[in-house]
Amino acid sequence: MKKNLKIGITYGDPAGIGPEILRKVLKTWKYNFTPYIIGKKDYLSFKPGYPSDLTGKLSHKYLRESAQLGIDKKIKALITGPVSKEMINKAGVDFSGQTDELARFCKVSPDEVIMLFSANDLRLALFTRHIPLKDVPAKINQKKLCKFLILLNEEFKKWFKIKAPKIAVLGLNPHASENSLFGKEEKNIIIPVIKKLNKSGLIISGPLSPDGTLAKAGQNFLLKKKQKYDVYVSFYHDQGLPMFKAVAGLNGVNITLGLPFLRVSVDHGTAFDIAGKNIASPQGLISAIKFVENIISQ
Numbered sequence: 001m002k003k004n005l006k007i008g009i010t011y012g013d014p015a016g017i018g019p020e021i022l023r024k025v026l027k028t029w030k031y032n033f034t035p036y037i038i039g040k041k042d043y044l045s046f047k048p049g050y051p052s053d054l055t056g057k058l059s060h061k062y063l064r065e066s067a068q069l070g071i072d073k074k075i076k077a078l079i080t081g082p083v084s085k086e087m088i089n090k091a092g093v094d095f096s097g098q099t100d101e102l103a104r105f106c107k108v109s110p111d112e113v114i115m116l117f118s119a120n121d122l123r124l125a126l127f128t129r130h131i132p133l134k135d136v137p138a139k140i141n142q143k144k145l146c147k148f149l150i151l152l153n154e155e156f157k158k159w160f161k162i163k164a165p166k167i168a169v170l171g172l173n174p175h176a177s178e179n180s181l182f183g184k185e186e187k188n189i190i191i192p193v194i195k196k197l198n199k200s201g202l203i204i205s206g207p208l209s210p211d212g213t214l215a216k217a218g219q220n221f222l223l224k225k226k227q228k229y230d231v232y233v234s235f236y237h238d239q240g241l242p243m244f245k246a247v248a249g250l251n252g253v254n255i256t257l258g259l260p261f262l263r264v265s266v267d268h269g270t271a272f273d274i275a276g277k278n279i280a281s282p283q284g285l286i287s288a289i290k291f292v293e294n295i296i297s298q
Contacts, residue, residue, distance in 0.1 A: 005033040005076050007292055008066050012081025014046040015055045016270030017280035022081065024282040031293050036075050038062050048276025056087030063098060067105035070261035077262040077292045079285070082270045085130075096130045098265060099256050106259050111144060113258035114152055116231070117241065117267060118291065119248035122221045123231040124240045125152055125257075136236045140172065140185055145193045149233070153202050155257035156230060161298050168213065168229035169194060169206030170239065176207040205229065214243045221247045250283035253291045262295060264288045 012018030026035065039062035046055055063083070069075045080098055088095040095101060103113040115126045127148055128139050149167060156165040169190060170176070173183035180187045190207045197204055213232065220227055234240030244252060245267070252267040266284035274280055 005296070006036040006074065007033045007289075007296075008036045008038055008069050008075035008078040010038045010059075010062050010066050010078075010080045011040075011043045012266075013051060013055050013059045013084045013087060013270045013272075014043040015048055015051040015087075015275060016082055016084065016272055017048075017275045018081030018270065019043050020048065020275065020278065020280050021266075021282040021285045025285050025289065031289055032297070033076070033293065036069070038066050038069070049272050049274075051084055051087045051270070051272050053087060053090040053092075056084060056089070056093070057091035059083045060088045060091060060093050060095065060101075063101060064105055067102050070259070070263070071106060073261075075261070076296055077264065079288050079292060080263065080265040081285075082266055082268060084270050084272075099129060099254075102256060102259060102263060108258060108260075111147065112151065113256055114148065114155065116255040116257055117244050117248075117252055118255055119221065119244070119252040119287075121227045121230070122217060122244065122248065123227075124244050125231050125233050126237060126240070127233060127235045129237060131236075133236060133238070137172065137185060140189055140235065142189050142193050145189060146197065149193065149197055149202065149204060151258060152231065152233070159257070159262065159295055160230070162230055164203055165230045166228075167202070167204045167206075167231055167233060168208055169204060169233045170210040170213060170235065171207035172235045175209045175211075206233075210234075210239055214240060218243045218247045250281060251287050253284075253288045255291075262292065264292050 066078050070078050085095055099115045100110050103110050115129050117124045128136050153165055156162050172185045177183045177186040186207045194204045194206055254265040254267045256263040266288050268284045
């Protein structure tokens with residue numbers, strides 16, 4: 001890997017732990033690329049632990065700038081720090097998360113990006129992201145699910161160099177509905193899509209019972225056993241993420257698939273309550289940096 005390869009890094013919200021963990025990492029930088037720090041001067045003037053609409057406005061501004069750097073190919077990849085959805089919305093921006101906002105900046109449809117979480121070979125993709133649970137079923141149809149799984153398959157071949165990804169699709173309902181006992185989505189939507197795509201050459205299993213499948217995936221991770229599947233598909237945010245975050249901790253990273261560049265984020269929040277106390281662990285950022293280093297060196 002070329003040492004002068006530039007990777008963009010944002011602080012996130014300047015009142016959170018983002019600036020602190022980045023400073024800690026930069027002091028002992030030992031990675032095979034050059035960090036391109038976005039918004040350094042502005043971030044140093046804010047007091048940690050005191051978020052406001054101004055810190056939200058600034059973090060949004062530099063997220064936009066980082067996206068443009070990626071579009072212009074001035075950086076090879078982007079690592080984003082934690083931001084506050086609340087503070088960005090207080091700044092007057094209709095903001096649901098960095099994934100959707102980066103898609104908007106890149107002029108990519110929200111349906112053409114995927115939020116993926118990864119820790120070693122444990123990977124979890126979200127079909128829906130930050131929406132109320134009551135709205136999830138209405139978002140699931142055959143056309144959208146088919147498009148999602150095809151994109152997931154292609155992005156895994158592109159970034160992870162897996163020639164034939166093995167995809168596990170969880171059921172939406174308890175026990176994957178047990179032959180429509182607890183819902184019709186599996187029978188009417190999920191199963192037909194899986195059958196269609198498998199006939200076209202993809203390798204997709206499911207719908208699988210979420211509780212048993214995720215429990216086994218978590219156990220394998222903790223026991224350092226190889227995962228049965230390359231990626232698990234969760235239909236909503238809190239279906240798969242509690243297990244992932246419980247076992248992966250700060251070793252997990254958040255990845256956006258479908259953008260014109262690789263974007264990776266720490267898998268933790270702003271932690272305003274401990275910002276400025278010099279006790280925040282940089283492990284989440286280190287995990288993100290190592291992930292990028294590994295991907296771009298392939």
